[in-house]
Amino acid sequence: MHWIDPDSLPAVTGVLERFVLNPHGEVDGFVMRAGDKDVLVHTPPHMEAELTRHIKAGDKVGVHAVRPRGADLLAAVAVITASGHQIVDHGPDKEREHPKHDHHKMDAEGTVRLSLYGPKGELRGALLTDGTVIRIGPKEATDIPDLLAPKATLAVRGDGIDTRFGRVIHAREAGPSLKTLKLLKHRKPEPKHADGPKHGPKHKHGPKHGPKHDHAHA
Structure with a gap:
């Protein structure tokens, strides 16, 4: 269940154009048209059944969402249908499994x-x-x-x-x-000191204390 109260977030409205899929073939978002702009909305896969039951391409929808830094994306906390029905992220079922598709x-x-x-x-x-x-x-x-x-x-x-x-x-x-x-294979970043030793050369240290002196008095 999402810890953010959806009603505390502003709603962005638009017309649903198409659903977006994850690698397992599950709906994990959609594209909606808001004015003259395409808006990408992310929804968790466990919301698929309710989303696809209540909304379809061409429907007007509203989205209560947060916007991650550096990405043109709305991460939905709740989706509102044209009739006012609110579809809220309540978290996945413990026994939920990925759908079976032919790959x-x-x-x-x-x-x-x-x-x-x-x-x-x-x-x-x-x-x-x-x-x-x-x-x-x-x-x-x-x-x-x-x-x-x-x-x-x-x-x-x-x-x-x-x-x-x-x-x-x-x-x-x-x-x-x-x-x-x-x-496609992610390259690991090279270590900062790839061409040299990780640490500077070791130095020999002298005795921890100075030379002993004869303190006898004449």
Whole structure:
């Protein structure tokens, strides 16, 4: 259950255009049109059943949400339907499991419409103009941010799922075209002292105390 009271947050309204999927084929958000702008809304996967039961493409919706820093995203705490019904994040069921879908090797190529983010604002993929959802691990996504930016040309290959809300591909390879795909593998940052010793040269220390003197008096 979300600790934030949704009524304490301002509501952003718009028209739901399409749902967004995670790599398991679950709805974990949607795109809505607010004025002349596309707005990406993140919702936890455990809200899928209630969301898809009460709202559909073309419906007017309201969202009580927080906005992560550095990401064009609303992380929803509650969604309000046109009839005023409030769908609140009450947390996942303990016995909840991922849905069972047939996974297939898939590829896609097209223009990025929106960058996709996780609830904390971490880059996690892209939505193509043809509606294909591309998902990439957050660490791998940091290596190819330019390919995931709006209007970029993106090609991917990976594990795909077809659902009633569209298709999603968990990318294993990516590039500007299908002919130039590269394996996605996050590079660990090099240590600060990669070309030298981690510590400075060891110095020999002299005795802890000065030389002993004869204190006998003449």
